[in-house]
Structure formats: C-alpha cells, structure tokens
Amino acid sequence: MWFPRLAANRALRLCPSDGPFALTIRRDNTDRIHDLNAAAEAQGLYRDMPFAEARAFCPQLQARPADPAAEARFLSGLRRWALRYCPWVGIEDADGLVLDITGSAHLYGGEAAMLTDMRARLDHAGIEVxxxxxxxxxxxxxLAHHGEGVAPPGASAAALEDLPIAALRLDVATVAALQRMGLRxxxxxxxxxxxxxxxRFGPDLLIxxxxALGRQPEPVSPWAEPPHYAVRLTLPEPIGLVSDVTAGLERLLHALCLRLRAHEAGARALCLTLRRVDxxxxxxxxxxxAAMRDPARILPLFSRGVEGVDAGFGIDQLRLEATVVEPMPLQQIGRDSAAPEQLDNLITRIGTRIGLENILCFQPMDSHLPERGFRLAPVAETPSRDGWPACRPRPLSLFAPEPVLGEGAVPPARFRWRRMWLTTGRMTGPERIAPEWWAPDDGWRSGLRDYWRVETCEGRRLWMFHTPQSPGWFVQGEFA
Amino acid sequence: MRRFPPGMAGGAHHRPLLCRSCRIGVAWRMTSAPPLPLLPARVHEACGAAAMTFAAIACACTPGLLLWIREAWLPEMLNPSGLSGILDPARLMLARTRDQTDTLAVAEEALRDGAIAFVVADITRPLGLREGRRLQLAAQAGRTTGLCLIPEGMGSNAAETRWSCQPAFDPKGGADSTLMRWELIKNKKGISGVWHVRWDAQAHRLDVVSPVGSQPGAAPMPE
Structure with missing residues (x-):
C-alpha cells in the first residue's frame, strides 16, 4: 500500500480545497515544496521545488507548512486501521504500509475483493493509494510504486518483467549506472x-x-501494539451508592494493576469516568x-473524589484509565521500603485536596539575589537532595520590599514600619547586591541595593536596603 | 522513592545534659531550660513576632520530615538560606493552601498519617475548640507533634502549650545575635515560665541566657 500524496491528503482532509495546494518545508534555508496535490502537479510543480519559484509558476497556489511528526502519527493511525485486513501490518518508509495478507484474504472474499474494499475505503477518506x-x-x-497491479501466485517474475530498474528499491547512482549499461x-x-x-555493484543489487523475485525471504515486521492501560465495567442495572462504586472500582483497579505489573509500569495519573444513565x-x-500499581493503596486515594460525584439517576458504566504511566521495575519488598510508600500516599492524599503542585520543597538556585537564590518545586517531581549551599547571613523570612522613610546611606535612627515606631539599636552592613542584568526583573529596576541588618531596640531584627541610584529605604526581611 | 536525610547533621561538641531524646543540646546557665522538644503527639501553639523562629527551632529539635503549611496569599515567605542556620531545608516540605479550611484539613491529614514527624500550620483566623480538639486527636493517632502559629489571642483551648515569642535587643551581643524572649503562657501539664534564649548556629544548640537587666530564671510557679 503506497500513499503517493500522504502529507497533502492529510492536510486537505483538515481543510478541503479544490485549487492547487502544496505543503512547504524549510530545508537548507529555503522553503521547498514537501508535498502537493494533483491540481498543483498539473500546473507543472514538483516536489522539492523552491516555494518562491512555485508561487511564480502558479500564483493561486495555496500553501501550508508541513508537519512531519503529525504525518508519522497519521501513518501509524492508518497502520492501526489496516489491522482490519490482517494481523501482520508493518510500516514501509514514510509513506507506505506493508500487509502480509496470507490466510486472511478469503475473509473478504478473495484478493481482488479485498483490494477493492481497501481502495473504496481509502477513497472515501480522501487518501490516494x-x-x-x-x-x-x-x-x-x-508493483505499488510503478503502475499498480496484482501478480498471480508464482508469477512475480513475469509481472515485474517490464518494470524499470528503479522499482527494485535501489539508490539513484546504481540505477543511473545500470541504465548507462543498457539494463533498463x-x-x-x-x-x-x-x-x-x-x-561491479556489490551484493546489494542482487539481494x-x-x-523482488522471491528467491530471498524478506519478512514483514509488524509493530508491537502499545499497551492500553484502560479498563471498563458496564453494569446491567444503574448503581448510586458510594460503596457500590468503590466495589466496582476495586475490580477495575485489580485488572488495571495486573496489566501495569505485566508491563513493569506504574500509574502516575488515573482518571475514573463514571457514565450515568442519562x-x-x-x-x-x-x-x-509516585508511580503506583498496588490496588490496595490506590483505592483509598479515590475515596474523596468518588464521594463528590453526583450520581443522578444512577451510574451504569465505570471506566478507569491510567492517563500517565511511568516505568516502574519490580522491586525487592523489604522493611525499608515501607516508609517512603507511606509518605507518597500522604502526599497524594493531600494533593487531591490542594493539588500536587502546591506541595513544595526548596531547591537551591544559582543566583546571588536573595529572592532568586531558591525555587519552590513540587515535591512529587523533584529528586531529593541533601544540604544547602552556605552563604552570608540571610533573614529567616522574606517579603516584598516595604518602603520606610529615611534619607542618606546609613539606616535611619528612627523609622516607622508596619505602624510601629522602631529605633535602630545596631546596624551591620552594607552588603551591596547588584541586579542581574541578564535576567530582567521588575523588582530590581531601582538598581543597586545596599543591604543592612538593622537590630532595633524593640527587638525586631530587620533586613533593610538602600537604593543609592534612586534613593529610598525598604525593609525586605526579618532575621531569626 | 524520595528519601530525606534523617535528623540534623552536626551537633554540639559539649553536649549538655538536658534534652536526651533529641540531638540538639540545650545549654543552661543558672536557670532551667525551656521544655524542648515539645511534648510529642500533641499540638502546641506559638504567637508573637518570633513565632517563626520558634517553629524553626522546634523543628530542628525533632528528627525526621517536616511539613510547613501556609496559605498561599501570606506575604512572608520562608527563606531557606536563612533557615539553613537552624535546620536543613531539605527536610522541609511546604504545603500551600487556599484558605484556613484547607490548612486545617491538610494539617489533620498529615498529623494523623504519622509519616511526617513535625507539622507546622500558619493559622490566620481564630481556632475554635472543635478544630483544636480534632488536631489533638489526629496528633495522638499519628504520634506526630504539631505546632500552630497563631496571631495574638486566636488560639484554641485544646492546645497543649502556648508560647509567646518576641525578639529581644541584645546590647552586648554580636552582630549575629538571635536573642529572644520565650514566654510559656499556657501549659496543660507543667510549669509556665519565661526564658531568654539565643540560637547558636555554629553549635546548633539553644543557649539559655539571663535576661538583660532583670533577675535570671523561670517565672515562679503559680501557688
């Protein structure tokens, strides 16, 4: 099965158009035509033609950028579709499928009927084949690439007799050399x-x-189906009690976890879909x-979500899907592995309430700015880490700079902060911190900062800074 | 699997006698030490300007994982660089909640589970007896210590102890003084008292010092 205009057919399925149409791809700093439809070819355009030239030939040409990754996905979708004809389907190059229909042709009433069916279905879908x-x-x-045809069993040689040399999947140089020798x-x-x-040409040509003539075997290697991590349960009568849903969920989890275990994978995110009678x-x-595949551990984590469901007139289908799956090799179970599991369960339980992204831990960052010296990263996605890089004395708490009245380069002797009058008892500093010019930050627009540790007679130990470039005093943190 | 470092690294070279259960020494001079670590499997309360420091020191006294629950809108943020003088920030997990209901729910869940050794919750609205009692029951079930940082006068009657912590100016101290005045204003099973303490970042221990300009020692026992 060869799809001569797979990319263009795919694009035209999304946005049908009758006129000349081409897909462009940027190669060697030039937009070139990646694929085009028959109407464009009739205008004299061809593949790999510079796009600017094509526009000159054919001003009404419609074009769109190509998406090779989506084309590959489309082809693998077609491969799945072709499984309706036989179980042995592989992908040939970037635009073809190879089917081993031995023993399955009679299911469609013979080879000719099967080919007619294929062609009719693909035509209906708008794909040339x-x-x-x-x-x-x-x-x-x-035969597919050079004028379609069916070779009767045992008569491949006769069918290929008149086909050009290029039909042997040879490289261009070999084909040219053979033609020069008169072998066409x-x-x-x-x-x-x-x-x-x-x-003269090495063993490849004869292989x-x-x-092609069937003297050497060439197997069709089918792609392995990716495992499908979803199970469902359809009920004859609708259910509405939490305990009933939980019982059904337990069955589904058991089946799903068996499948996960078989593939040495663990679920990281699950989705339970409850279909109601209406x-x-x-x-x-x-x-x-963390990745899990233990039904007994996952089941209680669902309880909060299941309790919040409105059952309406009843639920008659449950579907459980592992939406994010991570590899999770089998592990030796021991005494030591119990504690992290308990912690993961707790994090998940809390995460169902406030969101996993709101359970955080500190990660050091490479920056001398106090507020950028660390980062809050979700615990669930961060590897653990020991220790913290030592630095100069820093306050225990940080907040957005709060202005206080003061003049000069030394902290004011008496100032008002958060509706309190404070008297400076001792000050230590200054420590000058310059903004990071390579990472613009609105908070650091005022330029350099001279940081002081100010101990007030009232007890509070504040981290204040002075901005010499646009004079002002601010409080940014409080020491232990 | 995540793994957190157990306990605190380092410790005092001349470890004093008190506080056998933890690896942090409490040095004492002429006066008794504050009852640290906090009574396990109970929920305590702290208020005042130095409540955050008190919580950090109480965390440092407890080996194991720590969870600090704060509402997302609060302007103050813990600074791990400043925290590293008291405890290893890698032991600490932060939970960012939407409102106090979530804070209490997360605190109860974490206290009941027992996977975490110490839970700190920032409280912004008054705690009722019911909430306080639920937290106590959860702490009892999970054998976990809890600490609520409360605004002045918003505590619950169910709290085991309540501390009022204020930073104090230390005219004789160095530039890195951390002098604080801790007052135990409520204690269900013991004495109340006042201590002047200082955190020694080098030795990782709490020094109890005589208060500036007043008589040393804990407040007299109520008759």
Missing part, C-alpha cells in the same frame, strides 16, 4: 550474468533483485505522588 500485491514484499513494492528493465537485469553484476459522564481524576 497505490496497491500492489505479489508473492514477495519487494515485488509488491515494485527488471527482466533484462534478471537475464544478465550475476557474477559481473556482483563484482534486492532476489528479494449519558452524562463524570470524570474523577487522581494524580499520584
């Missing part, structure tokens, strides 16, 4: 003596020829602090 069917993978590729068709090549060909669905998401 060239089909080739033969005994060997190489012959099918040749596969039939002519297969009748030539093999030894001189092997000496390709043998593969076709409404309620989703109960659960984010876990």
């Amino acid at each position: 060239r089909l080739g069917l033969a005994d060997s993978r190489g012959a099918a590729w040749a 068709s596969i039939g002519a090549l297969s009748r030539t003596a093999r030894a001189p060909l092997a000496r 390709r020829l043998d593969q 076709r409404q669905a309620v989703a109960v998401p659960l984010r876990l602090a």
Whole structure:
C-alpha cells in the first residue's frame, strides 16, 4: 500500500480545497515544496521545488507548512486501521504500509475483493493509494510504486518483467549506472550474468533483485501494539451508592494493576469516568505522588473524589484509565521500603485536596539575589537532595520590599514600619547586591541595593536596603 | 522513592545534659531550660513576632520530615538560606493552601498519617475548640507533634502549650545575635515560665541566657 500524496491528503482532509495546494518545508534555508496535490502537479510543480519559484509558476497556489511528526502519527493511525485486513501490518518508509495478507484474504472474499474494499475505503477518506500485491514484499513494492497491479501466485517474475530498474528499491547512482549499461528493465537485469553484476555493484543489487523475485525471504515486521492501560465495567442495572462504586472500582483497579505489573509500569495519573444513565459522564481524576500499581493503596486515594460525584439517576458504566504511566521495575519488598510508600500516599492524599503542585520543597538556585537564590518545586517531581549551599547571613523570612522613610546611606535612627515606631539599636552592613542584568526583573529596576541588618531596640531584627541610584529605604526581611 | 536525610547533621561538641531524646543540646546557665522538644503527639501553639523562629527551632529539635503549611496569599515567605542556620531545608516540605479550611484539613491529614514527624500550620483566623480538639486527636493517632502559629489571642483551648515569642535587643551581643524572649503562657501539664534564649548556629544548640537587666530564671510557679 503506497500513499503517493500522504502529507497533502492529510492536510486537505483538515481543510478541503479544490485549487492547487502544496505543503512547504524549510530545508537548507529555503522553503521547498514537501508535498502537493494533483491540481498543483498539473500546473507543472514538483516536489522539492523552491516555494518562491512555485508561487511564480502558479500564483493561486495555496500553501501550508508541513508537519512531519503529525504525518508519522497519521501513518501509524492508518497502520492501526489496516489491522482490519490482517494481523501482520508493518510500516514501509514514510509513506507506505506493508500487509502480509496470507490466510486472511478469503475473509473478504478473495484478493481482488479485498483490494477493492481497501481502495473504496481509502477513497472515501480522501487518501490516494497505490496497491500492489505479489508473492514477495519487494515485488509488491515494485508493483505499488510503478503502475499498480496484482501478480498471480508464482508469477512475480513475469509481472515485474517490464518494470524499470528503479522499482527494485535501489539508490539513484546504481540505477543511473545500470541504465548507462543498457539494463533498463527488471527482466533484462534478471537475464544478465550475476557474477559481473556482483563484482561491479556489490551484493546489494542482487539481494534486492532476489528479494523482488522471491528467491530471498524478506519478512514483514509488524509493530508491537502499545499497551492500553484502560479498563471498563458496564453494569446491567444503574448503581448510586458510594460503596457500590468503590466495589466496582476495586475490580477495575485489580485488572488495571495486573496489566501495569505485566508491563513493569506504574500509574502516575488515573482518571475514573463514571457514565450515568442519562449519558452524562463524570470524570474523577487522581494524580499520584509516585508511580503506583498496588490496588490496595490506590483505592483509598479515590475515596474523596468518588464521594463528590453526583450520581443522578444512577451510574451504569465505570471506566478507569491510567492517563500517565511511568516505568516502574519490580522491586525487592523489604522493611525499608515501607516508609517512603507511606509518605507518597500522604502526599497524594493531600494533593487531591490542594493539588500536587502546591506541595513544595526548596531547591537551591544559582543566583546571588536573595529572592532568586531558591525555587519552590513540587515535591512529587523533584529528586531529593541533601544540604544547602552556605552563604552570608540571610533573614529567616522574606517579603516584598516595604518602603520606610529615611534619607542618606546609613539606616535611619528612627523609622516607622508596619505602624510601629522602631529605633535602630545596631546596624551591620552594607552588603551591596547588584541586579542581574541578564535576567530582567521588575523588582530590581531601582538598581543597586545596599543591604543592612538593622537590630532595633524593640527587638525586631530587620533586613533593610538602600537604593543609592534612586534613593529610598525598604525593609525586605526579618532575621531569626 | 524520595528519601530525606534523617535528623540534623552536626551537633554540639559539649553536649549538655538536658534534652536526651533529641540531638540538639540545650545549654543552661543558672536557670532551667525551656521544655524542648515539645511534648510529642500533641499540638502546641506559638504567637508573637518570633513565632517563626520558634517553629524553626522546634523543628530542628525533632528528627525526621517536616511539613510547613501556609496559605498561599501570606506575604512572608520562608527563606531557606536563612533557615539553613537552624535546620536543613531539605527536610522541609511546604504545603500551600487556599484558605484556613484547607490548612486545617491538610494539617489533620498529615498529623494523623504519622509519616511526617513535625507539622507546622500558619493559622490566620481564630481556632475554635472543635478544630483544636480534632488536631489533638489526629496528633495522638499519628504520634506526630504539631505546632500552630497563631496571631495574638486566636488560639484554641485544646492546645497543649502556648508560647509567646518576641525578639529581644541584645546590647552586648554580636552582630549575629538571635536573642529572644520565650514566654510559656499556657501549659496543660507543667510549669509556665519565661526564658531568654539565643540560637547558636555554629553549635546548633539553644543557649539559655539571663535576661538583660532583670533577675535570671523561670517565672515562679503559680501557688
């Protein structure tokens, strides 16, 4: 199965248009045509043509940037679709599928009927396709790429007789060299003596020829299906009690965790979807602090979410999906592993209430600005760490700078802060901190800061700073 | 799996006699020491301008994981660089809550679970007897110590002890003085008293000093 205009077909499925259409891709600093539709080709455009040139040829050309990653996803979607024909489907290059339909053609009433069905369905979906069917993978590729056709069983050689050399999946230089020698068709090549060909072109040419003619095997390797971490339970009668939902959830969790264990994976986020009788669905998401696959541990974590669900006239389907899955190898269970599990459970339970992103820990940052010297990172996503880099004495609490009245470069002897009159008893400083010019920060617009530790006679020990570039005094923290 | 360093690194070289259960020494001079660490499996309260420092020191007295619960809107933020003189910031987890209801729910959950050794909760609205009692029951169930930092006069009757902590000016001290006046204004199972203390960052211990310009010692026992 070869899709000659896969990228363009995909783009046109999203936004249908009748006129000339092309996808552009930026290569070697030039926008080039990545793929185009038949109408554009009729105007004389071709692939890899510079886009500016194409616009000159065809002013009404519509274009759009190409997205190779989405095309690859689209092709793998087609591969899944092709599993309806046979269980053995692989991907060929970037724009083809290879199906081993041995033993499954009769399910569609023969090979011809199967090909008709494929073509009808793909046409309906707006995807152009060239089909080739033969005994060997190489012959099918040749037939698909060079004028479609079906080779009857055992007659690959005859079917390939007149096809050009390029149908053998050879590189361009070899094809040109063979043509210069006068070997233009596969039939002519297969009748030539093999030894001189092997000496002149190496073994690859003969391997390709043998593969096409079925003398050497070439397997079709199907892609492994990615594991699907979702289970569901449909009920004959609607349920509404929390205990009933929990019982159903327990069954689902058991099945899901078995699957996770088989793939040595753990769920990091789960989503329970409860479908009600009136076709409404309620989703109960659960984010876990660590990858887990133990039903007994996950079940109680759901209780808060399940209790908050409005059951309406009853729930008749439960679906549980592990939306984020992480690898989680099997581990030796011992006495030591109990405590972290308990902590992870606690973090998850708290996280269901206030959100996992609100449970934080300190991470040191490489900055000399006091408020950027650390970062608050979610505990669940941060590796643990020991110690803290030593630095100059810093206050225990920090807040946004609060202005106080004062003049001069030395802290004022008496000032008012937070509706308190404070008298300076002892001051230590200054420590000059310059803003980081490479990381603009609105708070540091006022320029340099001279920090002082001011101990007041009233007891408070404040961290004050003076901004010499735009004179003013501020309080930014309080010492222990 | 996350792993936190157990306890505090370092410690006093000349470890005094008191406070056997913790690795932090409390030096004493002519006077008895404040009852630290706080009575385990109970919830305590602290108020005053130095309540945050008191909480940090109480945390340092307890080995294990710490959880500090604060409402997200509060302007003051703990500074780990300043905290590192008292305890290792890696032991500390912060929970940022929306309002006091969430704070209390998280505190109760953490106290009841027992995976965390010490829970500090910043309280912004008055605590009723019911909330205080629930926290006490949770602490009892999880064998966890709790500390509520309360605004002046907003405590609950269920608290085990209540401390009023004020920073004090130390005219003779050095530039890194941390002199504080701790007053135990409520104690269900013991004496109340006043202590002048200073945190020694080098030795990681609490020094009890005689108060400036007044007679040393704890307040007299109520008759």
